[in-house]
Amino acid sequence: MIVDLPNTTTNEVSKRLVVARGESGAVALGRVLTLILVTDEDGANDAIGTANDASREHPSRVLVIVRGSTDGDSRLDAQIRVGGDAGASEVIVLRLFGELANHGSALVTPLLLPDAPVVVWWAGEPPADPASERIGTMATRRIVDTAKATDPAEALRQLSRVAAPGTTDLSWSRLTRWRALLAAALDQPPYEEVTSAVVRGASDKPSVELMAAWLALALNCPVTVEHTEPGTGMVGVSLTRASGEISIVREDGTVATMTQPGQPVRRVALHRRSDVECLTEELRRLDPDELFTDVLTKGMPLVQGVSA
Amino acid sequence: MSPTRVSASENPLRDDRDRRLPRIAGPSSLVMFGVTGDLARKKLMPAIYDLANRGLLPPGFSLVGYGRREWSDADFAEQVKASVSRYARTPFRTEVWDQLAAGLRFVTGNFDDDAAFDRLAEVLRELDESRGTAGNHAFYLSIPPSAFPVVTKQLARSGLSRQDGDSWRRVVIEKPFGHNLETARELNEVVESVFPPDSVFRIDHYLGKETVQNLLALRFANQLWEPIWNAHYVDHVQITMAEDIGIGGRAGYYDGIGAARDVIQNHLLQLLALTAMEEPISFDAKDLRAEKEKVLSAVRPPADLDQAAARGQYSRGYQGNEAVAGFLEEDGIAPDSITETFAALRLDIDTRRWAGVPFYLRAGKRLGRRVTEIAVVFKRAPFLPFDNTATGELGQNAIVIRVQPDEGVTIRFGSKVPGTAMEVRDVNMDFSYGESFTESSPEAYERLILDVLLGDPPLFPRHEEVELSWKILDPFTKHWESSGKQPEAYYPGQWGPTSAHDMLARDGRSWRVP
Ligand SMILES: NC(=O)c1ccc[n+]([C@@H]2O[C@H](COP(=O)([O-])OP(=O)(O)OC[C@H]3O[C@@H](n4cnc5c(N)ncnc54)[C@H](OP(=O)(O)O)[C@@H]3O)[C@@H](O)[C@H]2O)c1
Numbered sequence: 001m002i003v004d005l006p007n008t009t010t011n012e013v014s015k016r017l018v019v020a021r022g023e024s025g026a027v028a029l030g031r032v033l034t035l036i037l038v039t040d041e042d043g044a045n046d047a048i049g050t051a052n053d054a055s056r057e058h059p060s061r062v063l064v065i066v067r068g069s070t071d072g073d074s075r076l077d078a079q080i081r082v083g084g085d086a087g088a089s090e091v092i093v094l095r096l097f098g099e100l101a102n103h104g105s106a107l108v109t110p111l112l113l114p115d116a117p118v119v120v121w122w123a124g125e126p127p128a129d130p131a132s133e134r135i136g137t138m139a140t141r142r143i144v145d146t147a148k149a150t151d152p153a154e155a156l157r158q159l160s161r162v163a164a165p166g167t168t169d170l171s172w173s174r175l176t177r178w179r180a181l182l183a184a185a186l187d188q189p190p191y192e193e194v195t196s197a198v199v200r201g202a203s204d205k206p207s208v209e210l211m212a213a214w215l216a217l218a219l220n221c222p223v224t225v226e227h228t229e230p231g232t233g234m235v236g237v238s239l240t241r242a243s244g245e246i247s248i249v250r251e252d253g254t255v256a257t258m259t260q261p262g263q264p265v266r267r268v269a270l271h272r273r274s275d276v277e278c279l280t281e282e283l284r285r286l287d288p289d290e291l292f293t294d295v296l297t298k299g300m301p302l303v304q305g306v307s308a
Numbered sequence: 309m310s311p312t313r314v315s316a317s318e319n320p321l322r323d324d325r326d327r328r329l330p331r332i333a334g335p336s337s338l339v340m341f342g343v344t345g346d347l348a349r350k351k352l353m354p355a356i357y358d359l360a361n362r363g364l365l366p367p368g369f370s371l372v373g374y375g376r377r378e379w380s381d382a383d384f385a386e387q388v389k390a391s392v393s394r395y396a397r398t399p400f401r402t403e404v405w406d407q408l409a410a411g412l413r414f415v416t417g418n419f420d421d422d423a424a425f426d427r428l429a430e431v432l433r434e435l436d437e438s439r440g441t442a443g444n445h446a447f448y449l450s451i452p453p454s455a456f457p458v459v460t461k462q463l464a465r466s467g468l469s470r471q472d473g474d475s476w477r478r479v480v481i482e483k484p485f486g487h488n489l490e491t492a493r494e495l496n497e498v499v500e501s502v503f504p505p506d507s508v509f510r511i512d513h514y515l516g517k518e519t520v521q522n523l524l525a526l527r528f529a530n531q532l533w534e535p536i537w538n539a540h541y542v543d544h545v546q547i548t549m550a551e552d553i554g555i556g557g558r559a560g561y562y563d564g565i566g567a568a569r570d571v572i573q574n575h576l577l578q579l580l581a582l583t584a585m586e587e588p589i590s591f592d593a594k595d596l597r598a599e600k601e602k603v604l605s606a607v608r609p610p611a612d613l614d615q616a617a618a619r620g621q622y623s624r625g626y627q628g629n630e631a632v633a634g635f636l637e638e639d640g641i642a643p644d645s646i647t648e649t650f651a652a653l654r655l656d657i658d659t660r661r662w663a664g665v666p667f668y669l670r671a672g673k674r675l676g677r678r679v680t681e682i683a684v685v686f687k688r689a690p691f692l693p694f695d696n697t698a699t700g701e702l703g704q705n706a707i708v709i710r711v712q713p714d715e716g717v718t719i720r721f722g723s724k725v726p727g728t729a730m731e732v733r734d735v736n737m738d739f740s741y742g743e744s745f746t747e748s749s750p751e752a753y754e755r756l757i758l759d760v761l762l763g764d765p766p767l768f769p770r771h772e773e774v775e776l777s778w779k780i781l782d783p784f785t786k787h788w789e790s791s792g793k794q795p796e797a798y799y800p801g802q803w804g805p806t807s808a809h810d811m812l813a814r815d816g817r818s819w820r821v822p
Contacts, residue, residue: 176328177363183321184332184366186314188442189474193311194320218320221311254403258367263440266367269360269404281328291325 005078010110013078013092017111020082021090031089033283034113036135037064038104039123041095043148046275047123048091053276055089058283061113064093065104065135074098076107105135117141117286121279124148126155131164143282145170145275146206156206160296165288171206172292173278177270178211178234178248185239185246185260192241194219200236200249203227207234213299215239224304233272330364333761335442337370337411337435339428341419341459342450343387344375347482351513352450353388354395355753360408361398362750364758368439370411374428376418384414397751411439419451419458425466432468443475446509446760450482452561457498464502471507480509480760483574487565488785489778496771505771509760514575514680515767516752516759519715523582523682524591526709526717533707536686538661543704544815545667546683547579548822550675552801554622554632555649559640568619568651568781571671575680577604577777578769579711580667583682584657593766597773604776606658613787615814619795620650620805622674627800632674634797646788648795649673652808653784654815666815670808674800679822680711694730701733706820716740 003020005012035055039047044066051062077095094107112118119141122130126144130136146169149155159169186194197215201208208225211234216223219239228235238247244261248268256270312320322329338356342348359365373384389409393400413431417424435441445468449459460479463469471477479499486492499508514520527533536542549571555562562570578600585599610616624634635641635649650672657667686705699722708718717739725731759767796805803809803819812818 173328176330179321180329180332180363181367183319183329184334186319186321188334189316191315193314195311215321218323219312220309220320222309255407260440264368264438266440267407267410268367269401269407270363271401271403285327289325289328291323 001081001083003080005080008076008078010076010107013080013094014110017080017082017090017092020080031059031061031113031116033058033060033117033119033286034111035060035062035089035283036108036118036120036139037062037123038120038135039064039066041066041068043124044093047121048093050123050275050279051121052089052091054279054283057280060089060283061111062089062091063108063111064091065108066093066095067101067104068095068097070098070101072098074100076100105138108135109138112138119143119283119286121282125150126159126169128158129162130167131162136167140166141282141286141288142167143170143279144168147171147174147204152204152206153209156209157300160300163293163296165290165293168282168289168292169206169210170275170278170282172210172289172295173281174207174273175211175214175234176281177273178237179214181248181256181258181268181270182215182237182239182246185258190241190243192243194221194239194241196221196240197223198226198236198238199223200226200228201234202230202232204230205233209300209303210295211237212303213295216302216304217295217299222304223302330362331758331762332364333366333369333758334444335366335368335440336444336446336761337372337432337439337441338446338448338757338761339372339374339432340448340450341374341455342448343373343384343414344377345450348450349387349391350395351751351753352448352757353391354397355751355757357388357392357396357404357408358398358751358754359758361396361401361404362754365408365761367407368411368441369408370413370435370439370441371408372413372415372428372431372435374415374417374424376416378416379414381412381414385409385412388412397754411435419455419462422462422465425462425468429466429468443472444477446478446480448480453481453484453486453495456481456495460498460502469502476507476763477503478507478509478760478763479503480511482511484565484569485510485574485774486778487569488782489775492771492774492778496774500771506765508771509756509765509768510770510774511756512574512578512769513752513756514578514711515769516754516756517711517715518750519709519711520579520582521767522715523579523709527583528587537684539663539665541686542662542665543685543687544665544817545580545583546685546820547576547583547667547669547681548683548820549576549671549680550678550803550822551673552627552675552678554635554674554800555638555641557639559638563641563645563647566647566651566785567649567671567673568653568785572651572653572669573777573781574769574774576669576671577780578773579682580607580655580669581773583684583709584659584662584667586661591766593764593768596766597770600769601772601776603657603659604773604780606662607776607780608656608658609780609783610654610656613784616654616811617784618650618652618805618808618811619648619788620672620798620808621645621647621795622649622672622800623797625800627674632800635673644794646792646794648788650675650795650798650804650808651784652804652811654811655780668812668817668819670804670819672804676801676803676821678713681822682709682711683707683820683822684709685817685820694732698730699732701731703734708820708822714740 079093081091120139130142146155199212236249250256581600585603588595652670706720798805
């Protein structure tokens with residue numbers, strides 16, 4: 001069920017939400033968190049779809065702040081989606097115009113679920129300092145996506161300068177399956193130290209730098225980044241040990257080849273993770289990701305020369 | 309700079325603070341007996357695919373089928389693919405399937421065929437070479453228990469059960485674990501003569517369900533319930549497992565077994581143990597088992613087995629809009645069978661926590677609807693400062709853990725009816741775990757198969773628990789057999805025979821309508 005409320009007020013939105021829920025038979029009791037989604041008009045539809053799908057595992061109230069033009073008069077257009085049109089969530093889209101567009105946090109306050117955690121997700125260009133944004137201070141978890149920035153590499157460096165507990169990056173969750181494979185490889189004998197590592201991947205993907213930073217931090221060995229063409233994503237990681245090299249190489253974005261000394265070459269399905277998978281993973285833990293903070297602040301400076 | 313140490317117990321890429329990394333099983337293969345069976349097709353093979361899709365199986369993972377069909381590896385792959393496309397929970401991805409398919413093998417043979425088992429051993433050696441399964445193999449016996457002795461003997465004879473060095477061999481078995489204490493012990497001797505106890509994984513798929521694990525969270529992560537979880541406040545507990553279907557095509561299995569052995573001995577007594585046990589000192593397998601075993605050994609069957617138990621057989625009638633046959637008319641059931649399709653019993657637990665609190669267990673087929681739940685029913689308030697008319701409609705408070713379907717928790721309590729007069733009536737407060745979470749939460753078999761490959765035992769009952777459960781149930785089934793009485797008929801789509809209702813009425817109680 002979709003209710004459109006052009007040129008409205010937050011009071012009206014709250015009232016109509018209760019009515020809409022009653023009429024569509026949707027119950028609000030199971031919702032475990034409020035997800036505030038900040039986006040511009042262009043990215044709005046995709047991001048709402050992603051949030052809806054993620055809500056299948058984490059029933060939530062999704063408050064979407066779509067920032068329109070700040071010129072002209074202040075105005076709020078709202079839309080409420082409940083029941084079948086909103087996955088397992090209820091979605092309230094708030095389109096802000098004029099001066100109001102700078103005051104998103106004031107608008108969402110009366111619409112937050114009582115006594116439930118708040119998560120903010122900036123689906124597009126990340127803010128300069130998520131933790132000190134007004135809307136960021138309302139949240140226990142702040143999620144950005146540096147890969148969506150106009151300059152991803154700079155966005156990641158900026159994020160490392162303002163790293164704070166509770167701030168994470170979808171570029172980090174994109175790495176989880178790669179990291180799991182690497183960790184599983186070191187679970188097996190021979191138990192040898194890793195003496196150096198190389199990470200290969202696209203120059204426009206902050207994930208590549210994060211992978212290198214994580215390895216440098218954990219392994220305490222030289223880690224080099226080799227950049228590949230933009231658009232190629234994560235391409236490969238190799239770890240050098242006394243007995244030889246463990247390498248995982250993914251050329252086509254779906255299947256990787258894993259090579260280890262004394263083992264047959266193996267193929268592993270390793271598709272690029274969708275935003276839904278990444279956001280779902282983010283919402284699974286609402287406590288700060290301390291390891292990620294360390295990777296940003298301590299790991300990144302350890303990464304050695306970048307070669308092309 | 310000196311690199312971070314790596315050893316068998318120190319992996320620098322695993323950080324305690326890193327809660328994102330899933331545990332991926334180490335190099336291994338799964339050998340499945342009974343691949344053409346219902347369970348394998350509907351549950352096991354789809355679960356394996358779902359695990360692969362979630363990236364939780366090791367690179368090079370291999371699945372070997374063993375059966376009497378003349379199948380090539382490709383024929384087997386066809387079968388697996390058909391069952392995966394039909395029953396898997398997660399979407400079909402070609403690249404995941406291709407990796408899985410590359411590790412599929414089939415070995416043709418009967419269970420007593422020495423040469424075929426030697427071929428199986430050869431196939432596993434080849435997989436160790438070509439796919440790096442590292443000598444780690446789990447054998448899943450999804451076959452009738454009568455075939456366990458011959459298969460385990462073959463596994464021993466062909467050297468397949470032998471573990472050398474770091475590699476492991478495990479065996480997975482499905483219920484029924486015998487049909488009484490004696491046969492359970494025999495079965496166990498057969499299996500444990502070949503595999504050490506730590507390598508035997510007994511599947512009770514209820515324990516892999518999220519809600520059952522949630523029961524532990526509910527009880528031990530909260531301060532709210534513990535103070536009232538005892539005989540001071542609890543009046544009685546009802547554990548129900550109802551199915552709306554009949555025995556279907558499983559007459560051969562069901563006749564002579566019956567509801568009590570089929571589900572009370574395992575699922576319901578496990579639920580009872582988890583509901584009633586004391587807090588384990590940790591969730592390690594051995595601490596969890598210690599508590600379950602303690603509470604199961606404190607269970608006492610009633611003195612009068614006729615008064616505190618009931619049995620039934622469904623008769624012909626209508627289940628919803630469908631005309632259905634009675635149990636005695638089902639194909640393959642003897643017309644004078646005394647096997648019960650419904651059983652209810654009262655058990656008492658001799659501990660300080662539960663003295664005087666009966667646990668009523670019931671299980672049956674062709675009941676009102678498919679539901680499994682645990683209802684903890686509380687005593688009435690000792691004094692009610694209202695007049696009788698005000699609380700005439702007030703029942704007893706209850707906490708209901710809904711195990712399936714619609715998993716969640718319901719709390720039932722009294723609330724004032726709006727209006728000027730003081731009138732109190734029961735209302736329900738629902739937490740729905742199922743509604744929104746389960747859509748993407750894993751199937752029990754995914755969890756259990758992964759735990760087998762990881763060698764993680766907490767969710768698998770040990771032989772000791774199995775024995776204790778039979779000790780509880782044997783007096784009932786012996787009594788029923790020696791009496792030779794026909795179980796009481798009940799209409800399909802209802803909640804069991806009259807005697808089941810009488811049994812609670814004698815105690816001044818009644819069954820919930822779940
Ligand atoms: N189905 C369930 O929901 C369920 C629930 C709980 C426990 N279980 C247990 O799980 C196991 C499997 O159940 P199921 O329902 O899948 O059984 P099923 O449908 O009867 O399948 C039995 C399997 O064993 C094979 N088999 C039987 N005798 C054989 C022999 N002499 N030589 C070679 N193969 C033989 C059959 O192969 P053919 O096709 O060649 O006959 C078939 O693949 C049993 O232990 C059962 O008690 C099942």
